[in-house]
């Protein structure tokens with residue numbers, strides 16, 4: 001399952017994203033701010049982290065990565081990242097983390113409900129992940145999160161193109177559209193993903 005990523009590992013971030021800096025910076029901004037806010041010094045565990053390119057955009061936070069591809073782990077360590085070789089379905093950090101993230105990889109959860117429950121056991125504040133709403137109905141995902149104890153869910157469109165580098169004003173306009181409305185709903189019917197932050201209402205709000 002991870003073998004296809006081996007040959008891509010050394011250049012993952014540069015090749016997978018046309019404008020990696022903008023894309024990952026926007027993802028990082030939402031990791032910090034969507035749902036309960038992360039504070040300096042908090043630990044983020046990034047499941048299926050690839051080469052750990054996201055870490056460059058989370059200053060002030062401690063970044064730990066996990067990936068099941070040995071080549072990705074080697075590439076991430078070469079970038080100076082603290083990364084473990086492991087399967088997101090089973091990996092457990094040595095200590096609880098403030099946030100767990102999982103990007104472009106939620107489909108590697110063998111059993112989604114069990115995966116959420118596993119993550120909930122070591123995650124204190126929130127789980128942040130992206131989701132293709134054309135592939136996964138949000139209501140079903142919300143129900144699985146609720147069973148795992150994540151009874152609150154903040155969701156917003158994530159309109160960051162992966163394969164195209166847009167001029168700044170166009171990117172800024174897309175980010176404004178993420179606030180919702182009919183055009184955002186229309187776009188999501190054909191393209192882009194949702195960003196989800198799941199957390200426990202009573203303890204975080």
Ligand SMILES: C[S@@+](CC[C@H](N)C(=O)[O-])C[C@H]1O[C@@H](n2cnc3c(N)ncnc32)[C@H](O)[C@@H]1O
Pocket residue numbers: 001002005016047048049050051066067068069072086087088089102103104105108
């Ligand atoms: C599409 S890439 C996403 C990488 C990174 N999260 C990003 O957004 O750029 C998917 C990653 O998931 C990893 N992966 C696949 N199955 C996995 C599993 N069961 N446990 C951990 N990582 C896995 C792959 O090795 C690959 O690095």
